[in-house]
Amino acid sequence: MADALDELKSRLADHQALDHLAYLLVWDQRTMMPPGGFRHRAEHVSLLQRLAHEKLIDPEVGRLLDELERRDLDPDSWEGALVRVARRDYRKAVQVPVELSAEMARASAEAAPGWIEAKSTSNFDIFLPLMERNVELRHRYIECFGPQDEPYDVLLDDYEPEMKTAEVTRIFSEIKPELVELIAELRDRDVDDSFLVGDFDLDEQVALDYEVVDLFGHRPDTWRIDPTEHPFASGAGIDDIRITTHYYRDHLKSLFSTMHEYGHGLYQHQLPREWAHLPVGESAGLGVHESQSRMWENLVGRSLPFWRGFYPRLQERFPQFRDVDVDRFYAAINRSQPSLIRIEADEVTYGMHVILRFELEQDIVNGRVELKDLPDLWGQKMWDYLGIEVPDDAHGVLQDMHWSSGLIGYFSTYLLGTVMSVQYWQKADEDIGGLDDHLERLEFAPLREWLEEHIHSQGRKYPPQELLQRATGSTIDAKPYLAYLKRKFGAPVAA
């Protein structure tokens, strides 16, 4: 008779591995799979998700959890955390009927080609039924958890564990007026970024991405970078990290996207080796994940110290920069200007893209809007918040795949993560001392190690806000983020 803890671990390891394999299939689908393979793929991904779900909701898991909870394991131990995390996952999973889970997974998988078609033809009519189906499924999902004061809380908790809608609303309300003001202030600032557009050899771009990722650092023989349509980070374990990017011949956006995905990848890479095959060894939540990607993309990758160190290497690879000094380059890559697409937004305007989506999601989930009116509502908010007109739905409501595949409640984690990234950064700087000097010398090990110790190696041992509190002494706080933006963007950015 195996010990209950070993038995639980073995079952959870199967669950987790099936989950990881589903991610790997998605990576394959978006990087390698011949297009015709799509005819098999939705079936295969949903099989893995179904089996992963079955492993988790097995009544034996419940029995083992009951038994282990009676043992009063040290709540600060990994074993204690393992049981706590497993109980949370089990409790949520068993509340949802298997048929509903399967239907949500299928709806999500089947929506992918529909969204692609809707976006490429800028046709909201194709998107609307996918969205309606997913919203309806999400309402049924929320109902599984009984009456709620705030139904959106149920969705949010899946992406940002234990975060409440009211708390997000409070934080975003603090951010919104400050961003609107800063955006207005920056609107007429003239920054020359003409040299960022040109002809950038694709092989050189690939080599550049590998150079940066290797420089930022990781264990040898454990990473790869592949081109894809919409970049993401994935992998099949801590020593199999796969990030993706999208190369454009006429500019270097791929570089910043790669730094972003490096942040996600590093988190997965530095999860606790002994526990990473179990749910307790996973990442703490999407907000923390995003704090890592935003940190490497912006706090490292768009910082002046980093570019003081790295710019000569870039100039060597791309001759068009030889006559541009580093301060002009820095100013150009930090030019702030309202734009239509979230994933291309600068650090200042980015937050408004998220707030817009969060507000619309509130209205959708609470039934305050009709889905057919989303394009108009989107256009109105873009005008109110960023002062720009949306020319078509492809550049508006259809730009993200999230809603079509049922990911409602997800967007806010992008801004929560961005806010937390500055809190983590400031504490890392305090602990390490002279982080800017390290960046300028292209020494990333101190930062990497700090992140490993305080965040990555903690897995899911603590909920996101407790993790943040333990590392920085504070839960989420918008002030450091707002101060950072004003410091960086409020004054002229370069001499």
Added chain:
Amino acid sequence: MADALDELKSRLADHQALDHLAYLLVWDQRTMMPPGGFRHRAEHVSLLQRLAHEKLIDPEVGRLLDELERRDLDPDSWEGALVRVARRDYRKAVQVPVELSAEMARASAEAAPGWIEAKSTSNFDIFLPLMERNVELRHRYIECFGPQDEPYDVLLDDYEPEMKTAEVTRIFSEIKPELVELIAELRDRDVDDSFLVGDFDLDEQVALDYEVVDLFGHRPDTWRIDPTEHPFASGAGIDDIRITTHYYRDHLKSLFSTMHEYGHGLYQHQLPREWAHLPVGESAGLGVHESQSRMWENLVGRSLPFWRGFYPRLQERFPQFRDVDVDRFYAAINRSQPSLIRIEADEVTYGMHVILRFELEQDIVNGRVELKDLPDLWGQKMWDYLGIEVPDDAHGVLQDMHWSSGLIGYFSTYLLGTVMSVQYWQKADEDIGGLDDHLERLEFAPLREWLEEHIHSQGRKYPPQELLQRATGSTIDAKPYLAYLKRKFGAPVAA
């Protein structure tokens, strides 16, 4: 209550999908995975194999089969065949304890790096314990099926369904003296193939491989070709075919290897669409599979008519052939000469490599040899059959990965398939009429369609010998194969 047939189909579809996903993971491992990923991969592959096995041996599958067998389904119908094939798979699977299945899968996965190390250092001592473990596991596997007149039959049946060791022995005994004689006759023939060695641009080789595969034909957007160490064909379904090859800068061997894998890929691609997600829609056996790869590699790809048609295109891509006429080129690619490595052997000597392995396997399974003596036994047979000395174990007993991963009983299918390829070819030529003319005009649709109708679209509806009999009027027969070799190689091959 679902109908028993639907219920059985649903369970078998899960089983089959898990199996396919395990193949896809192996493809990934051998083409894309960062080397460090190996630390997770054996675990993930064996999880999928374990789950696939569990799906198959579920007692409910037995109950459904009992119920369906009472229905007396038409044995010639797909439904009848589905039940027959499922019964065979179920009967075999339930005889093997789950623990033994898991141990065999684990031993197989864990041996991969050991074999690579043994081969790269030509160190048989590293290989021996892997081999011992696998042979011991195979003996335990054989015992699961009760006392046997011929224990090797149990292993052979897994790769070549319903074939008996005695039948293989009979066929190989007919082939062996004829090959030995032909090899001796060809030994001193002088053929100039010096121009096959040179400098072949790798991008051009990649383009050439795609050109040939596209020319041979398939549905659009369903195939890809990737480099790997040891080429194989894989995929995740009939519209997701992935073949692999190994490029060498100094010769074009990759082209012939690609044609070989095309034959395997085409079989998977043309399996019956409605049944390919079920065991009955799989390929009939490894011998038939190899008949397809050997056919496209040799009967098409090393034929004079094909090269009469295709050679100008090759000359255009590789200037080094501009002064070599097609007859000289044809003679060079068909030069027969004893050599050490099976997968590089020409059509005449190839059979002896297989016979050598089949004979050694008989001795291994029947305990007539000690495993530590394999290198010497190998060397002796290479000398007796091909008249060459084996310089080291990397070029001898360590060259193939099969034994290290427990694939004992597999090798004979390579020669059985080669023999059958000529039988299928002759019947296709008879039915189509003027196959050579089609090849010369680079028209491959008639052959592709004949193979689809008579072999591929039949899935596993019939055992391999019945499939062959139905298509050609005869079961396996070495005479057409021997006659073909003598016709092609016995006389001087080129003017």
